[in-house]
Amino acid sequence: MLTVCPYFHVHQPFRVKKYRVFDIGNDTEYFNDSSETDLNNRRIVEKVANKSYRPANKVLKELLDTHPEFRFALSFSGTALDQFEAYAPDVLESFQDLVATGRVEVLADTYHHSLAFFYSVPEFERQVTQHRKRIESLFGVTPRVFRNTELSYRNDLAKWCEDNGYIGIMAEGWDKYLGWRSPNYVYRPAGCSKIKVLLKNYKLSDDVAFRFSNQGWESWPLSAETYASWVHAHHGDAETINLFMDYETFGEHQWEDTGIFSFLRALPEMLMRHPETTFKTPTETVQSYEPVGEFDVPDILTWADTDRDLTAWTGNDIQRDAISATYKMEDDVLKTKNKQLIETWRKLQTSDHFYYMCTKWSHDGDVHAYFSPYQSPYDAYIAFMNALSDLQLRVSYALSTLAEKEKAKESREEIVAASLQVVAEEPKSAEQSSWSLVVTLWERARNSFWGMITRPWKKT
Secondary structure, three states, X not given: OEXXXXXXXXXXXXXXXXXXXXXXXXXXXXXXXXXXXXXOHHHHHHHHHHHHHHHHHHHHHHHHHHOOOOOEEEEEOHHHHHXXXXXXXXHHHHHHHXXXXXXXXXXXXXXXXXXXXXXXXXXXXXXXXXXXXXXXHHXXXXXXXXXXXXXXXXXXXXXXXXXXXOOEEEEEOOHHHHOOOOOOOEEEEOOOOOOEEEEEOHHHHHHHHOOOOOOOOOOOOOOHHHHHHHHHOOOOOOOEEEEEEEHHHEOOOEOHHHOXXXXXXXXHHHHHOOOOEEEOOHHHHHHHOOOOOEEOOOOOEOOOOOOOOOHHHHOOHHHHHHHXXXXXXXXXXXXXXXXXXXXXXXXXXXXXXXXXXXXXXXXXXXXXXXXXXXXXXXXXXXHHHHHXXXXXXXXXXXXXXXXXXXXXXXXXXXXXXXXXXXXXXXXXXXXXXXXXXXXXXXXXXXXXXXXXXXOOOOOO
């Protein structure tokens, strides 16, 4: 038996508007662009909903209703769920309908589509917890398989997942780490004893995600029948074909006029024409197959670009500067205990912001330019760093305010302590006791007040 494990990632970032240096200190709304450009988050969500989410969800629901064997998995960024709830609630409801069938698995992820694991494990853990609670609230399920941002993976991430109860994790089936071996089997992550890793078959996945509409491709136009024959060719030398791609492949990256929805609608039937081919979710795949070997990834592996590493987000100086400045704020942001400031900081962790700053060229550069709403990587950097600078000012002010409140509290406590001390002293007479208490309290209050108003003022 050969099983197919389809998985689709749903994500929309909160894009930073053209935030100018003159806006620093004057504008606390970084994500509220209202122009007719791709910086307008509401506009983008509504556009992609019409082109992709609504029609694709309709097709997938029809397939689930028609083929009892059909199943797949989804992962959602929290930023996408937040925007669906705000701008397109019917889209969120249609995803809930898919999951309610019991044959659509929802995966664990970071809430803010961040690279936090590689910069701050505690922050990563907070985002994973936030994401799990959101999934449980919206879909009534608890994820069992983990998928990290941009399919980023490393041995210690797999170990973290195992230690935290996940039974599976996903990764790119990249030749550098597989060597002669096939991605079409289940593997054991290096250093782990329980968790299993599912590897993306990048060739078959990218045939749909990237090459489907390429008229210069030798296999264009690609039919569901032809594609199914490529999958069937693996009978006898594979157990699971893991097809991992962005959900927006259907209708947004590959437009409707390419035939992508007709392809999707026909594919399950074409695959199941072979009597020994069926579908499994990631959890079912993990539970059905034993590992055939160890998957050892000591460096960071992702599904992006030809390099399959982190350079799509950290490959140049401006990217490294931006991401470093963001995570350096962690301690101060959390000390404010201000939910709005913390949430804004987390929205700025979304990996897309750093992806837009990429200066790669050739095919990789074309892909980055396609996804970026900015005219250049430097425009992306300037807008982001200006917004981050404003957030730093707000955090500094919040900490300063907290410090002043703490000092005022200490002064009040000193006055109370003084009054108790006077009362505790043995009085010579009732009249002397009362007068002594009044004088002492007045002097303490005067000194405390005078110290506060003469303290050097520091602008924050």
